[in-house]
Amino acid sequence: KKYLPGFKINCIFSDRENRLWIGTTVGLFQQKLFPSSIKTFSFTQEMLRDSVQKEISSVYRYKDRLYVGRFARQSGLMIFDTATMQPLANLSFYGNNSQFNEIISMQMYHKDTLWLGTFGGLIWFDTKTRQYGKVSLGQSSSARLNVLSPTGKDGDAWILRFGSDLVTRYNPGKREIVNYSKESSPLLPLPHVNIAAGDAKIIADQLSGCQ
Numbered sequence: 001k002k003y004l005p006g007f008k009i010n011c012i013f014s015d016r017e018n019r020l021w022i023g024t025t026v027g028l029f030q031q032k033l034f035p036s037s038i039k040t041f042s043f044t045q046e047m048l049r050d051s052v053q054k055e056i057s058s059v060y061r062y063k064d065r066l067y068v069g070r071f072a073r074q075s076g077l078m079i080f081d082t083a084t085m086q087p088l089a090n091l092s093f094y095g096n097n098s099q100f101n102e103i104i105s106m107q108m109y110h111k112d113t114l115w116l117g118t119f120g121g122l123i124w125f126d127t128k129t130r131q132y133g134k135v136s137l138g139q140s141s142s143a144r145l146n147v148l149s150p151t152g153k154d155g156d157a158w159i160l161r162f163g164s165d166l167v168t169r170y171n172p173g174k175r176e177i178v179n180y181s182k183e184s185s186p187l188l189p190l191p192h193v194n195i196a197a198g199d200a201k202i203i204a205d206q207l208s209g210c211q
Contacts, residue, residue, distance in 0.1 A: 004029065041085055043078075060106045060114060062127060067114060069103030076101030076118070077125070093123060093132060107148040109157060109172035117146035117159070137168050137177050 011023040020031040058069035066080040074096035079089040093100040099120030114125040121144040122135035147160040167180040
């Protein structure tokens, strides 16, 4: 009555793995001993507030909130309740049809503040007030850094831009910034890496492992 209401059970068998097999008038049921650990969630146009379906580019969980970045011209950041997976907010940065809504990556280097790497450049996002602004790391505005690595064991994070030879090393604890290029001094810790030709996310992960 509890698990199979509406079915007439003809027989029950337990195998060597203590899995139940249940024969009914409409077919055979098998007990799942280990439920799937992966759940699928679909986003509707109403949830996205965007008629154009764009890919999810980054995800970050902080406390009981899930922050989902989209590579879209509007509604770049969605916020979900992790318990119910119901949308709590759908945010656009600097208006609609903005490159700042084309989010590529996100990290949290300071408490309650997400850094979002977008096609328009870096922006900070306060998870409490939902205020935001542009991040300056001593680069020119045209640098538009947008690939953020996690903080490594040495306390440094690496921030890059797709298709560019510009790299920034940022230490959140010390708030120290060192900018690199192929002509900078000191040189990049991985001189054999061709930043412009490689995958920026892979390079960021490699740099994060440098000691």
